[in-house]
Amino acid sequence: MGVIVELALPATEFQLGRILAMQEDVKVTLKTMVPLGGRSVPFFQISAGSHEGFEQQVRDHPTVSDLYVVNSHDDETLYGLDWEIDDDTFFDSVIEQNGHLLEASGGSDTWVFQVRFRSHDDLSTFQQSCFDGDIPVDVRKIYNPTRPDAGPWYGLTTPQRETLTYAVEMGYYSLPRGISTEETADEFGISDQAVSERLRRAVETLVTNTLLLTAAEE
Template identity: 70%
Template structure:
C-alpha cells in the first residue's frame, strides 16, 4: 500500500539544500527530479529577486557542473541543475527505496518535502537509513491518501486547493469554458502563468495521490 510522508529538513543538512541556499526571504520550489544517464537532474523555480547572487553562488559550488535556465516568466525562473550527488545522504536515502518526491519548497533555513513510497516497508527503510545516517528529518505527518480519513486534501497545498475548487465552481473545465485563466489569476492576485501552473500542479498532485496510488494496488 503506497504511503506519503511530509517532513521538514534543515537546508544545511542535505547537499541540494546547501547548493540552493537563498538569502533573506527567497524561496526555491523543487519541481521534479528527472533520472538521466544514471544521475538525477533537479528542475526548480526561483523567484527573480534572488536570481543574480543565487546563480553565482550555485555555479561556484564544487559539486555543480552546470546551472541553466529552462524558462523565465514574470518573476520566476525555471532552472535545471547538473550536479554530482552524494552517494550517501538524504536524496540517496529516498532514491534507494524508489521514493518519489511529490513536492519540496525551501530557502535559507528549512525545506519541506512530500515524498511518496510504494509500501510502508519502503518508508520504514527510509526512516531507518535517516536515523542511522544522522539525517535530522522532522516528520510532520504520514498518511495513505487512498483512505478517506488519511488526510482530506490529498497533498494539495491550500492555494492549489482553493484555485482548483474556484476553477471548477466557475466553469473553467466546462464546455464551453465559462471563465478564463486570466480571470482566475485576477481572483487570486497572481499572474496568468502562475494560475496555469497552480492548476497544473494541483491536478498532477491530485491524480498522483489518488488514481495512480489506487492503480498501483491492482
C-alpha cells in the same frame, strides 16, 4: 498500498539544499529530478529576489558544473542544474526504498518534502536509514493511502491538479468567491465550460481515490 509522508529537513543536511541555500528570503521549489546518463538532473524554480545573485552563488559551488535557465515568466524562473552528486544519505535512502518525490520547497533554513512510498514498511526503513545516518528528518504528516493504481497525485491528471490547486489558492471555493471560472479560464487559456468540467472531474477523482476508498476500507 502506498503512503505519503510530509517531512522537514534542514537545508544543510542534504547536498542540493546546501547548493541552493539563499541568504535572502527566496523560496526554491524543486519541480522534478530527471535521470540522465546515470545522474539526476534537478529542475527547480525560484520566485522574487535577486536572480543574478542566486545564479552566481549556485555556479560558484564546487560541485556545480552548469546552471541554465529553462524558462522565465514574470518573477518566476525555472532552472536546470548539472552537478557532481556526492554521497547523500537523505536522497540515497529515498531512492533505495523506491520513494517518489512529489513536492519539495525550501530556502536557506528548512526544506519541506512530500514523498510517496509503496508501503509503511518502506517508510519505516527510510526513517531508520536517516536515523542511522544522523539525518534529522522531522516527519510532520502521514497521509492516508490511495488505490495502488491512482498514481502519485491521487489519480489527478496534471491539468486537473494545476487547475484545482489554482482555484483553491485564488479563493474559488471561498465565501465570498475570490475568483470566477472566467478568470480561471483566462489563466489556463481554456474556455469557461472547460474549467468547470476540469474542476468537477478533479474533485470527483480526488474524493473517489481518498475519502470513498477510506470509507470502504473502514
